[in-house]
Amino acid sequence: MKGTNPEELIGAAHAACFSMALSLMLSEEGYTATSIDTTAVVTLNKTDGGFAITDIAxxxxxxxxxxxxxxxxxxxxxxxxxxxxxxxxxxxxxxxxQLNP
Incomplete structure (x- = not known):
């Protein structure tokens, strides 16, 4: 099967949401980031009931x-x-x- 799987979409949603929330919080504090680049590393492990997302970093x-x-x-x-x-x-x-000045 080709294409994006549901786990990748969940990770992308987490990364996008965090970046948007961070941008908003920075703006509310009077800061403007030159760039914010967030990725998500989704950990999928086999459990007794099948597979489960056990971490999103x-x-x-x-x-x-x-x-x-x-x-x-x-x-x-x-x-x-x-x-x-x-x-x-x-x-x-x-x-x-990682904060870069």
Missing amino acids: LQSQIVLPDVSPAAFDEIIQKAKAGCPVIAGAEGQHYPRY
């Missing part, structure tokens, strides 16, 4: 001048809480990011 590369690491960490937490796709999903989703 978001990895973001953000170019954002003039922000302190402490302020940025706070904004990341707000973005995670403000993303309805992450908030509505079961399990843990850990945004991992």
